[in-house]
Amino acid sequence: MPDSDTPAKLLASANMQHATGGMSFVKAHSMPFFFLALIVLNSIFTPSFLSIDTLDNTLRQAFPMMLVALGMTMVISSGGIDISVGAIMAVSAAVTARIFALSVLATTPVSVLLILWMACAICCGLLAAGVCGLLNGMLISKFKIQPIIVTLIVMFVARSVAQMILGELPLSLMGTRFEDLGRLRILGAPIQVLIMIGAVAAMLFIAKKTVFARRVEAIGENRRAARLVGINIFRVTVGVYVLCAVLCAIAGVMEAARGGRVDAGRLGMFIELDAIAAVAIGGTAFSGGRARILGTVFGAVLVQLVTVIVNMNDISYHYSLILKAVVLVTAVWAQKDK
Amino acid sequence: MKKPQSVLLLVALVVAMFTNAGCVPEKSDDAATGKVVEYSSVGDSNEWFVAFARELETEAEKRGYKLRVRHAQAKIEKQIADVEDIVSGQPDYLILGPIDTKGSARALNIAKDADVPVIVVNRDIVGKAGEDFVTKIYSDFEWIGEKMAEEIHGAFPADAKQIRVVELHGTAGGGNTIGMQSGFRKKMAEYPNMKIVASQLGDFRTDVAMTAMENIITSGVEFDAVVCHFDTEAMGAMLALKAAKRKTGSDPSKGEIIIVGNGGTKDGLKAVKAGEYHKIVSVTPYYANQVFDAIEAHASGKKLESYIRVDDIVIDKNNVDEHMDSGF
Amino acid sequence: MGQDLLLEMKGICKSFPGVKALADVDFSVAPGDVHSLIGENGAGKSTLIKVLTGIYPRYTGEIFLDGEYIAPANATESQAEGVSTIYQELNLAPYLSVAENIFIGHEPRRYGMIDWKSVRRKAAEILADMGVDGVNVAKPLGEYSVAIQQMTAIARALSFDARLLVMDEPTSSLSETEVAILFNVIRRVKARGASVIFISHKMDEVFEICDRATILRDGKLVGAYSMSEMTKLKMVSLMIGRDATSVLHNKKTAYVSKDDSQTLLAARGLQRGRKTRQIDIDIASGQVLGVSGLLGSGRTELAKILFGDNVPDAGRIDYDGRQVHIKTPRDAIRLGMGFCSEDRKAEGIFPNMTVMENMTIGVLDDVSRFGVMSAGAQLKIAEKYIEKLKIKVSSPGQKMRELSGGNQQKVLLARWLCKKPVLMILDEPTRGIDLGAKSEIEEIIAELAGSGVAVLMISSELEELVRSCDRIAVLSDGKKVSELSGRGISEERLVDIIAHGADALEGPRDA
Structure with missing residues (x-):
């Protein structure tokens, strides 16, 4: 008998649904309120905080972590975890940059041929990431090894492969058209923000409307039951990790373009920690279950906002860690209180 | 379920080892009968460390030394293990690029116990020159x-x-x-x-x-x-x-x-x-000559400064x- | 009461959402008695033990130990009172020595330091006292057999000066000789004046070692009996509650289906490990085949093989006239099978998903186009079955975990019904469900069979099987010992066969 489902608790949850007071509204939407509070507070003490540039910076800088976190949300929804995300970013960036740099087109003015070549290089990068995702998913579901171990292995392998592709040295893309891709703006909006909006919309659609996401959630909620209702756990798991890997690849390629160089040893390093934090803040349960895409979006922006606030107020590195911890703890607490 | 898991781990380890080793071109066919020098590198995929290792290799070849490089991938534990490996082969000198000023000091003890003289490069380390190591050479x-x-x-x-x-x-x-x-x-x-x-x-x-x-x-x-x-x-x-x-x-x-x-x-x-x-x-990163000068001076019994500064310049x-x- | 009782539990009640696990149960143990607590799964044995040992501190009723009122609030407290439990899964540390395992947490001390010498000496003393020899108490526990580990657990309990030892299925992983050793130890413990509560599903053991037995059924006390006045037959009928039924006998004929119905699934010689041994079974369309037998007889294992959750070592399954190889549940589902597990929580529900989502999870391909789900189509299915099966929910969007057991089970049934199954396998479909929902589920099963679906139904409740089934196969120890059909089905026969296990095969009882 489930001792946790005491009548008192059930009653409480029933009450929650019917309650419609002002305070409970705040409680039910504590995350946006916390967010709002953070922004109001900062608009007071952070110089020029309320500006389009701050928004522009935050969103652009949050871009790679946001994409990784979106993929991570689905992975965590399935009851797994993926710590190979940073290495997958590196591998896809390395493949893309290496192939792109092969052609003399790299430094020529924009042309149809150049765009095709770039697209071809990016596709190869996505493919490489896809292989990593495939490996993750297959090892996890076929051999029933802990996701954290599998993705740790893939992390080592992918990172090594990325370094082998580039040789010993980071590959500089300075002066190539690839660097311009990172600074591209369409009607004033940075390309990162546009891709991000597209990715968030796509993931919202996937999470809410597709059979795939429902099955992912079912596996995360109760793996045994999912097997017994005939869900193809192998296929769905592989799908989740491939999806995550492809999102990482886009993040990796765009990071390479933004920085104008690919450092296979450093690119995407530790991004999994920020991404996992973003998912945690967003309220997706780590034991698996519903993927909260919008929560993750909030979480990713929040995590980046901390860095922005630290930079803008010139808070020294040592204090910045404490600030980060405080904000994250408060955020997790706020969303947990629902 | 146990079996595929361990096989996989093994494969991963082998791959990891292979890729570590792959970064370093080995020069075993060098016929020079010169002294054996081992270099335990921080081994970051950073331009600087790569250039420094290359320069050491060139300089070693020029002077007829046998040089082997091991990259610690910026992990202290790996550096310690590397050094344990290295001293068991009793090389003539160990060039140590400490990953951490304090953490890598353990490597000094290991080398000292095996009577392998150490030249510290790249950055400072906890220890006494002339006792725990021969000298330290790095930029100021x-x-x-x-x-x-x-x-x-x-x-x-x-x-x-x-x-x-x-x-x-x-x-x-x-x-x-x-x-x-x-x-x-x-x-x-x-x-x-x-x-x-x-x-x-x-x-x-x-x-x-x-x-x-x-x-x-x-x-x-x-x-x-x-x-x-x-x-x-x-x-x-x-x-x-x-x-x-x-x-x-x-x-x-x-x-x-x-x-x-x-x-x-x-x-x-x-x-x-x-x-x-x-x-x-x-x-x-180009001070391999200073490193080998120090080795040769020490080998010939000369007393060395406890710290040798690398001369850096301003480029404009x-x-x-x-x-x-x-x-x- | 009149005589001195070591333990007296009076009017114990304990409820969980939707279920009354214990209703006004009295239970008492005399000093130096080995007292068996008997009942089918879900009868309330373990709940009662958990109340006694402080794991469920919220109950109503009174507990007296040696005449003193106690209210166990947690496991440590009850241990301090002198009640020690030896669990099925031993919670010992295999890398610590035998002596350390016995004394961990309350080591004899000298000058504030653990006195290892006296730890070892006392440990050896206790073991010798129990009649266990040949154990080096300084060696790691993991080097010894499960039996010795169990002895160690008992020695640990005795080292606390336990007055009452609770043993929950202590023999489940022991060999016959080891069981004999254990019983010797129990007799010594008894001789020391301590009492033992002994829980086992193995009837022979209960008869061998116990002085008295208290029987529970459906959370209620059936009675306390002296073993000397007890027979196996009597015990099984008390456990299963034969006396409560006979009323419902005639109801069954109302929906006995045609005898000429076609065999849909024929299994021959199914074999898997020790739990499934050479089982032959036929399931016909439009019929309900019951599977009976005590817990551990291999009922659930059989269902899991048929549904592809486990692959048999040997045997052949013919389905719809041709041989099939069912390797995964997906294979079984493709053949038109459905399966409701006995463990709803672990193998059935998606607790945080909605009722609608739980219902449509198996038919997502039918309510979607290019992988995109239609909310309307799902809602239609959900509403249809909520009405049809009279499921009590606030809305199809209600969370599954907020439903009562009966309503959860109906949702799980609906999950398969909307797939239009050809064969439904139901493992304990009415376990832990209140009476109203129980009869509704029985009706659903009857309707299913009436519409031509083949049903395999596993149940511990004989009345239910007798009411619902056209044929009943009885399993014991992984083997099919008998099969009753038509007029041959009666509770008395079932009780008889179950109580005598494989013996029934040899006698002339086979119908």
């Missing part, structure tokens, strides 16, 4: 910090009202970061018109430095110069400034931001030549061409 980061302050000051007219500096510092707690920060501040104390208006983490990374610079620009803080602890950070700062339509260069009277950094990478030198990067205070527009080839 305090001096580099001082020099960077000096060069920023020198870029402005002597009567400049104020020189406001943004500092993008390296990995917090690192010996080189601390050295450059303290040298810079020491020198700055001599210039009453110079002050730091922001000091943020650049982490030796282009992306981190770029993010920090973008946010500092947006915050509206006014500044005239940027000091960076490595070229990669300077690149990030330049990208951010360029995107914000701010010019960088050597002439403050034209509103150009003065960027001075520590480094000497190819990208850095190119930026200096293009006039976007004011000056680089080098942290040269005027001398950049002659250093272009030595960019790493």
